[in-house]
Amino acid sequence: MFLPLHDRNAIRHIRFPYVNYGLIAITTLCFLLQSVLPPATFDQATINFGMIPIVVRDVYPQPLPWLPDWATLLTYQFLHVNWLHLLSNMLFLWVFGDNIEDALGHAKFLLFYLACGVCAALAHLVFNLNDNGPLIGASGAVAGVMGAYILLYPHARVFVLARIVIPIPLPVPAFWMLGFWVATQLFYVLIGSEEPVAWWAHLGGFVTGVVLAAGLKRRDVALLGGR
Structure with missing residues (x-):
């Protein structure tokens, strides 16, 4: 319902x-390499x-015997x-990631991003212990960036494309935009949605x-800033 376009922050x-933009570039490059694979090889890559x-x-x-399980x-x-899947994740990272890299520093931001992705995967694992399907995507790591943003810059204005009757750009506080996103994830977890979406990974990354x-x-960098 709300698609972020840019923020005033x-x-x-x-x-x-450059770390944020580098992550976007590397992730996009990985998908470009995936996209040229034959369907069977594409599927095998997601399994591997x-x-x-x-x-x-x-x-x-x-x-892959040479690849450690972890x-x-x-x-x-x-x-x-x-x-x-790619563009939605990269859009959120583009809008929110630069400020989190600014707040943490380059090296810490890279470690932060990867750690959020790891913890997101572990959250998914805990609630899907016997799942034999592969979890893929930057959603968990990007959710971590969103969690950091709502903590550090809840009052920053984010221009979103809101689909009410027709799509229109609206400036809203980050707290409301990201808070709505979290509420949506919780809603689908509570109703036991069977959509092929890793809701627990999103929540794990966010927290x-x-x-x-x-x-x-x-x-x-103050907490609850961005005024």
Whole structure:
């Protein structure tokens, strides 16, 4: 219902968010490589590098013997199902990631992003212990960025494309836009939605982002800012 377009929240501590843009570029490149694969090879790549709960738990052997079971907690973050899946994740990262990199610093932001993705996968695993399907996508890591943003910049104005009658751009506080997103994830978890969406991964990444951002932020970055 709400698609972020851009925010009014200038960066103050860094000249250029090259880690954020680098993650977008690498993730996009990975999908471009996926997209040229034949369908069968594409599917096999998601099995090899996606996070499969029964493989990480060592119930079933890793499809690639040379790849450690835990490694897919990282590799799954750079694979996507289709262009819509990729572009939606990268749009959110583009809008919100630069400010979180600014608030944490380059190195901390990279570790933060990957850690959110790992914890998102573990949350998915905990609630899907016997699942044999691969989890792929940057959604969990991006949810962590969103969690950090709502903690650090809840009052920042985000221009969103709101579909009420017709799509129109509206400026809304980040708290309302991201809060609506969290409420949506909780709603689908509570009703037991069977859509092929990793709701628990989203929530796990979001909570991880809130917790890590509080400890990793620069000292002069206030909580609940963005006015």
